[in-house]
Structures are given as C-alpha cells and as structure tokens.
Amino acid sequence: MKPEAEKSAKAYILVIDDDPVTLKNIRRILENDGYSVSTFSDPERALKRMDEKVYDLVVSDVRMPGLDGLSVVEKVKGRFPLTEIILITGYASLEGAVEATKRGAYHYLAKPFTPEVLRKVVAKALEEKRVRDEAEKSISSGRVLIGKSVKIREVEQLIEKIAPLDCNILITGDSGTGKELAAKSIHSHSSRAEGPFVAFNCGGFSEELIANELFGHERDAFTGARTRKIGIIETANGGTLFLDEVGEMPVSMQVKLLRVIQERELMRVGGLSPVPLDIRVIAATSRDLKTAVTEGTFRQDLYFRLNVVNINLPSLADRKEDVALLAYHFLAKFQRRTGKTVEAIASDALNILVNYAYPGNVRELENIMERALALCDGHTIRTRDLPEDLERVDLHIFERPDSHLMTLEELERDYIRHVLHLSGGVKGDAARVLGIDRASLWRRMKKYDLE
C-alpha cells in the first residue's frame, strides 16, 4: 500500500501465516477493501512488529512452526487487549473454536473460505471494535448520556444550551431512562458546578417526613428534635436541588415548595426567620404532570414554575441503535470496577441484546451487563451469560401516543407565557412582540389563567 493510501486506510491489519500463498491472497482481498495490511510468515517477528505499530486486527493461522495461533491470541490479548484476533485453520474443530474464543479470539474461521466470508468477518470484527473503543472513550471523557442516536444527541444539545441559563428544568421520561444522570450533566455544565448537587426522591414518603427532610428543623421544634437539622433544600444552597419523582409529592408539600421557588427562601420547621436561598431546581417525573394538573393532584402554578424548560428522555426501545454502544460502555465500566478482563460481546449475544424491548430502559441493560460480566468465565460475553428470558420470549411494548405533542392552545399559552417572561411582565411590550393589541393579549391571558 502506498504511503498516502496507508494514511487513509480504514484500519490496520496484521496477517500471520506460514503459507506464502494464503498470505498473498488475504493481503489482496483486504487491501482491495481499503485496509492497510502487513503480512508475516513468522509469528515471533509479527509480535515484535506490534511493539512498533498499533494494529486494529490480527488475522493468524493456527498451525505454524514455532508459535501456534492460540499462543498468538494469548500474547496479543495480554499485551494489546483492544486488538481483535481472527484465527484461520485448515483443521477446524469445535474444541479448537471453543478454546480460541475462550482465550479471546473474535472468530475462528475454517479454511477454505471465500473472499466474501473473510470480508464479512473482518468488517464485523472491526465494527464491534469501533463500538467498544467508543464506549471506552465515553467512559474516560466522563460523558453521562451515552449514545449516538438522533434522539439522545438532541437531548445533549438541549442540555448544553440550557445548562448555563439559571432556569428551573423539568425532566420527563420513563423510569430508568437516566433522568438523574441528565440532571447531573446539567449541573456540571452550569455555573453552579462548583456548588453541591443534592438529590431527593419525593416518592414513598409521608408529608411529615418530606417536610422534615426538605426543610430541616430547629432545635426543640417538636418532641425528639434535640438539635437543629439542616434540610436538603438548604444543603443545596449555591448549587442544584434535584427532586426526583416530583409528581408523587403531596399537594400540601407542593405549596411549600412553590413558596421556596418563588421567594427564594425557606423556613425550617419551628423556625422564626426565613433562610435566604440560591438554588436551581431540577425536577423529574415519569408521570404525565399535565394530566395530574387537570386531575387536581399537581398544582398548576408549581408545574409552570418547574417546567420552564422540559427535557424528555427517550426510552431505550426508541433508540435501539444505542444498545450496542451502551452495552460496551457498561462492560467497560464494570470491568474497571471488578478488574475482570472481558473485552467483547459475542455477535449472537449482542443480537439478543439489541432485539430485546427493555421495559426497564437503560437501567435494565446496565443490570443485565453487570450480571453477564459476573457470570462470564472467558474473554467474551456469550448468550449463556445473559438472562434466559431475553432470548426465550417475544416482547411487545404498546406504543403510547407522544404526550409531548402540544395542541395549538397549549402552544399559544406557553408562547405567551414565554414572551411575558421575556418582557418582564410589561404587557405593552409583550403585545408588540406577539403582534396583537393589548386587549387581545389581556383576553388570552385571562383565558389561559396567566395573570
């Protein structure tokens, strides 16, 4: 390959075989596909070459004088765990294939093979390596929302855009879609990043307990209150308060929370003077708060205060193209945590993962990968390491209509509210921007209860 072509090569491949004819054939096939190929008949020399140059893939014969293919796999995987290996052999056996994959080979290819088969296996190995490398990169870059799908990119762009603005945010999405991660991402991209990020789950607590936890109390405020307790809201002062499952908050507590957001101060239980606050509130819910407002279980004024900007996180079933990347991301994450070296997911196992419906969303995939890594006794996650029901059952998730498609009235109401906010509540300015007269604006404000 010419130096210019070498630079623009799709990937770097090292081929080892003691048969010069096979070497020549493989080089021709792969170079025609745009890869940069180095060939060696001596495995020891090939391994030395790997010290000088990084290869994406090694294609090696199994039976060779000196070092055999399985030893090549062991040595390469030991020193260059990110490099994929395909073994080729004229003496293929099931035992050999099992042993090769156990040691970390990506594929075990029986000779004779057609150029098409070789092309396919090489392309697949390199594609999986690319996904894995990307997952590694996402871990080291500290990205919290993993994915390349359009939907997740849109969310990322929105987060980047609104994080520096100090407005309240409502994050919606099914359970397990990563609402807290999104909130953390907003916090870390905001001017409050140096301040605290305090999370509180509003679900499953009684009103008294929530009040005590959120607002804290003064000494002797009630029987048993022996010391002053600083509440969660106060702890978040100077930073971000994340209220998860805000739709579960009792209505009486919603009033108190609304007051905190409006007045930027709170009263501890039993306190006499208000404590000034500087917090940004990010709330999250898997419920449809608009419906809760119409049903009277969630205050409309609080809903508007929290929902200055809405971020809707897509479910994993709606971004299937991210499953492989996420699976490798979790694999890399748990590898670091456990110290286990499982580097790949077998293609049939990956197929099962991609085709599953994930009612539990990203959290379910994370749990599946953690379990798979714990069960895996080789270098590759196989179907047997995945929960049986993933493969056995056929799932169907009912599609719910997109609750975020707004009616014209809702759109008009939100836009008027937005313009009023921008104009600082000056109706004349707002009417001018909206292109209507003051009387029409007034009528619409009355209609939408915007006063």
Added chain:
Amino acid sequence: MFQRLLVVFENEKICPEALDFARGLALRMDSEVTLLMLIEMPFQERSLLGTKRAALMEIEKRISRELSQRGSEFLKKGITLGTAIRVGSPAEEFLKFLAERPPFQTIVWGSSEDLQECGQGLKSHWLSRLSAKLECPIVTVGPKRQERESPR
C-alpha cells in the same frame, strides 16, 4: 430507585412465559411485584346476597390459591410480592386499582400473548385502549415466534 412491577391477568388465564419474564425482570430491576387478577362480572342485575355472592367467594378462593401458588416462585427468589383480585368491569377495576396504588414502573400483561397476535382484536381489547392513558410501558409476553410455529 424503588421499582414496582405489576402483572395483570384476566379471567383466570395465566401465561407461564409472562410470569417467568416478570420474575426475571423483577430480579434485574430489584422490583417488588404485584399480581393482579381481574375477573369480568357484570354487576347491574346482581344481588350480593344471592347465589352470585357464593359464586364470587368460590372464585376468589380459587384465584387466591392459584396466585399464592404462582407467587411462591417469586418469594423463593427473594422478591417482595403482593397479590390482588378485582371483580367487575376489567378496564374500570384496573384503573381504580392503579389510582389507589403508588405508580408502577412497568406493567406486564400476564394472561396470554393474545394482545399482540389478534390483529384487529388488538384495537378492541380494553388494555390496548387504556395503554395511551397509562404512565408506564405495558409489555405483552409470548414465546418466540419460531417456537410458536414449531409442531408440538
């Protein structure tokens, strides 16, 4: 986060695959599980003091036994389990049941795979009509297509 999983059955039909799936999902998501059996019974002309009451009690006894038996597999795996029976119009009873409880994160249809297979019927089943109103995904479970097609 605390996860709640609801498995809904109708008229004593129980799909083993759905139960197996629910158990696996509960273990993966560290969820507590509620098994809810809905029994369709029109009440307009009934008197709860008459023969219907006896029949109803008999049905409830039978279903309780069945649910506890099925639920034992969940308990063996250390999954927190609750069971419930509602009698009346399935759609109404289902909504009332959801309104009384803290929200569930996933609902698994436990009766059969019919919901996803019946084509035209899919639109007419009360659960598919309700799916748009619910705040969590409804999952129907059936054996893999090739298994269904293979001769038994």
